[in-house]
Amino acid sequence: MRIAELSRLSGVPAPTIKYYVRESLLPPGERTSRNQAQYGERHVTRLRLIRALLEVGGLSVAAVRDVVAALDSPATGTHKVLGAAQQTVTAVRVGGSHDEPEHLEAVAEIRDLIERQGWKVSEHSPALTAAADVLGALRQLGQDDFADQLDAYARAADAVAATDLEIVRERGDADAMAEAVILGNILGDALLAALRRLAQIHRSAELFE
Amino acid sequence: MRIAELSRLSGVPAPTIKYYVRESLLPPGERTSRNQAQYGERHVTRLRLIRALLEVGGLSVAAVRDVVAALDSPATGTHKVLGAAQQTVTAVRVGGSHDEPEHLEAVAEIRDLIERQGWKVSEHSPALTAAADVLGALRQLGQDDFADQLDAYARAADAVAATDLEIVRERGDADAMAEAVILGNILGDALLAALRRLAQIHRSAELFE
Known part of the structure; x- marks a missing residue:
């Protein structure tokens, strides 16, 4: 054309x-x-x-x-392409220096979580740093009860990722797969946030009304 | 003091x-x-x-x-207080007019989802509008395969909400409960996004490496 x-x-x-x-x-x-x-x-x-x-x-x-x-x-295989696509939509919040003991502790906590979940993830993944940053912020704000539920949140995140990868795999074409990773993460985060709030409203009514 | x-x-x-x-x-x-x-x-x-x-x-x-x-x-009960707290952290993306047929279709789709999940949620909840906005954007960008997995995402969101509400309930004090809703949603969204990406990396390696 x-x-x-x-x-x-x-x-x-x-x-x-x-x-x-x-x-x-x-x-x-x-x-x-x-x-x-x-x-x-x-x-x-x-x-x-x-x-x-x-x-x-x-x-x-x-x-x-x-x-x-x-x-x-x-030379790039599918896994590497998807990784490159994903990195473009992985926000790393830079809250304070990454050499601070609090950050290193949070990184260690996320590493332990990754091991417990049986996930194979590089030590240098921006997603690991991003998770450690949020965990550190939760602990710093005294929200330890959230931080203590890491495994429950990780299981839910894994269920989401399973659906994500199923969609990606079905696409076949490399460009369309990368597109799914990028749009699925950006819009998918917003969708999950909205669905999470809908489910919260339902569960709050059940508990407190 | x-x-x-x-x-x-x-x-x-x-x-x-x-x-x-x-x-x-x-x-x-x-x-x-x-x-x-x-x-x-x-x-x-x-x-x-x-x-x-x-x-x-x-x-x-x-x-x-x-x-x-x-x-x-x-006069305000716990459920209403939590709702007020939640509304402060529910982003409603305004993409185009909310009177457009595409938006009304997306709203109907989210309503059907809510009914299938057995959730009891007000028609006027900002979270419903937010979910419909994202769904509309996915459909408009041709990402129907994501939109078709609404139920899988809703189940994962419900598991997250169950953990959220357990934490909120344990707090007891109204101010601390509202704080949990607000911080848990803002930081929790970021935490889930990061954990989702870690799980994706693991699952992508399993599928494509």
């Missing part, structure tokens, strides 16, 4: 498509003459991913370039 | 404490002379709640006043 058709299908204006090609986010079309190029189905899915990363994920153009570079590297 | 001791125990500077009293966030101490007042344990827990609302929750002084007014109203 020509750029006009790609623009229509994807909802992305032609000048923006050309900008993405210049910035190496989108592979160029196949040149058919000096002023024309042909685009394929792959450009449509890639544009959807780029829009998701930029608009829903709030990523910079440079960060999107890193994600698509990982996607396009022939 | 005098204001200096209250300041030391709570970590809140005395002028700030006086400001909270003027703004009706904190009840005044008991006057013992023209220039002195006595504060009790209740002021310590209330100050912790106020700090949590302002600093972790990012609420305005006016919003904090609404929460503590609900807490202090003798």
Whole structure:
């Protein structure tokens, strides 16, 4: 298809498509003459991913370039691609120095949790640091009763992850899988937060009304 | 205790404490002379709640006043107080008009889900609107495979809510319960997001490595 058709299908204006090609986010079309190029189905899915990363994920153009570079590297297996996609949507709250004893204690607590759950996760995962940051904040605010329920929350998170990965696996195509990881985490976090509150309302009424 | 001791125990500077009293966030101490007042344990827990609302929750002084007014109203039962606390931390994403057919469809879908789960929740709950907003965004972005897994996500959210409410119930004191709802939702959402990603890494490795 020509750029006009790609623009229509994807909802992305032609000048923006050309900008993405210049910035190496989108592979160029196949040149058919000096002023024309042909685009394929792959450009449509890639544009959807780029829009998701930029608009829903709030990523910079440079960060999107890193994600698509990982996607396009022939040496990269699916697990690594999904990891790269996930890292773009893993917020690491930087509350104080990461050398403080409180933070190191929280990291050790999360490591123990990971071991108890039987999860195999790298020591350097940003998700581990993110979990330790929140745990440290809970302990610092005197919310030890929450911190003590880590295992219950981890079991629920694992059930969510099982559903997530089932969806990712069913997609098959690498771009669509990365898209599922990114949108599923960003929008999925918001969805879970809302469903959690609905369930809380129900359970609070049962207990206290 | 005098204001200096209250300041030391709570970590809140005395002028700030006086400001909270003027703004009706904190009840005044008991006057013992023209220039002195006595504060009790209740002021310590209330100050912790106020700090949590302002600093972790990012609420305005006016919003904090609404929460503590609900807490202090003798007519308000625990369920209503928890509901008021929860509403302060329920983000409603406003994506387009709420009269659009797409939004109304998403609302109907969430209502069906609530019924299937056997949850008793008001039609006007902000959490219902929030869930519908995210569901609408997922459908609009073509992520129907996520939207189709609503029940699996709802079951995980319910397991989280069961743990949440157990913690809240154990606290007993109304201020501490409201604090648990607010901090537990804000920090708990971040904790769940991080644990979900750790579990994803594990499950991705199992599937694709």
